[in-house]
Amino acid sequence: MVELKNITKIYNPKKANEFTALKDVSLTVNDGEMIAIIGKSGAGKSTLLHILACIDNYQDGEYRIDDTLVKKLSEKELSHIRSEKIGMVMQDFALVEDFTALENVMLPLDFAQKKKPNRRELALKALGSVGLEELARKPVNKLSGGQKQRVAIARAIVNEPSLILADEPTGALDTKTSAEIMEVFKKLNDDKKTVVIVTHDPNVAKQCGRIVEISDGEII
């Protein structure tokens, strides 16, 4: 379970360009849920997702993931959470362009603190689950947008994390491909994965079990 309590995030604190991105945000995401976080551009939804992904910090409040208080964790423990509890999917895919699909998917397995045996097989299985096994050895810069996003999803799930976070996963894709990608997320959710999707696309949001709207850094 993921629990945020009174999270406040301020960019450039005590400077002329100080900006409060999140104000007293509280949110609970139960295991196996699939929720959409929606809001206008600059509302704070991506900031919220990055805090959930343990790649951004915050000034006030508490963030617990599976009852672990994130703020008290060391850099090593945080990296462990990012590697093994969270799978992240970005709008621009965030793939290493010169690597093959397989090499990209193997990265979280390689970076994991507890190395699993048969990492190659696990990566191929993850690629298979998004229908890309035959493109495993192709450099990702040779793949289409939809294929890249599938590689990104395979990479997010290869370590079998309990929480999948997706930041505008269909933002760079056409309608048909977006629908295919959403099917993949729904399937992951069916497999008991908790999925949090940040989107400004109402069609994406309505496919999720719950919608959380954020405006000017506050959940409404």
Added chain:
Amino acid sequence: MTLFKTAMKNYRKDPVMNIIGFVQLVAVFLVTTVMVSTISIRYRTYDALEDILSSKGFYVRFGEFDGAKMPESGLYENVFYSVDKLNAYFNADPLVAVQGAWVANYLEKPDAKTSSAPLILFYDDELIERCKPVLKSGRWLSKNADKLEIVVSENDILDWKIGETYSLELFHISTYRVIEAEIVGIVENSADIFGYNRFESRGISGDTFRFLYDTHNSHNEGHLDRPTIISSSEALGRLFPEVEAHITSAFFIYDDDTPDEFIKEKAMLAGQFNGQIVDNLDDLNENSKIYLRGELLTMMPVIVILLSLLIISAISVSAIAARRRLKDYAKYYVLGLQWKQCAAVSLFQALTTAAAALLVSAAALFVIGFTPLSDVITVIVDMRLISALLGILLLYLVFSMIMPLMMLKSATPKQLLTTE
């Protein structure tokens, strides 16, 4: 291992930048090697004698005649033919000496105005250890050989060859001896030969260590460079005990607690005692240091400017390359690496680039050795060069690790991921 493998995979990214960085590092290593070797060449002959020159005592170059009038008795005595006798006379210990002998093998160059007998230098074991000249071919004298081995200077006229036997006609007042010697090595042209003093190289404001050596040059136009033969005084004494070789130059060294007055007295005695040149070691050492400092000061501006430019440009390229990899490091961070591990990936990449650049530089210098460039480029691999290269390597690696860390710490992964 994972971080190292990731660093290796990163080479696929930005190949042009990687190649520029690599070529710059090769240039840095090559220039450093040549520059430091240029300094080492000047220090090499000094380094060989540094501890002797730093000791208390004096250096004497004896005149070439058969004996000395003993100041006490007024009688002539051939003390110059016994190292032990000479040593005891001057109360010095240890004595490092070069011995010589009169050689009757006169050599004439058809178009030369003068003829010249070879100069023969017998080095004691201490000198053999310290002052081996650089050989062009063959090997240095071996210990306990059953025949007299000699190393000869390269000579265009005599065309000495390794393995040849040379008959040395040695004479001394009433004795005349021909001894057979085998040529085992040929001294490289331009090598510094200890004990081959050329008087024109005496310092204006006092002798430096340069006076103790001469640079052999067999290609002097119109000049028959005196052929030089080097052998071991130990081997001569063992194989031909009847041959009398006289001492031509020696260091007389005293304990640190020996009174200066005593040393001064002995130095004056050496002057009366057929010492053609007597140099106090303190003065010789001080003059040598001034000479070396002068040489360094002349070279330093060029070395510092050239190396600084190269190092700064190599580090700048490394910084640009690191900056271009930041987005990937942010992706690695999201996927479970810590920032310090991302910096380690950068370090491994820099380390392998530097190792490859070092290998290529070494290979390039090896190849240069077979080209005409080898006449102008001399490489001396010594602690000075190793320290300089390690210093540059360390600087490069530290910057390669620190720069991405500084950049990563000043931005969030979100900022890095969204940066174009």
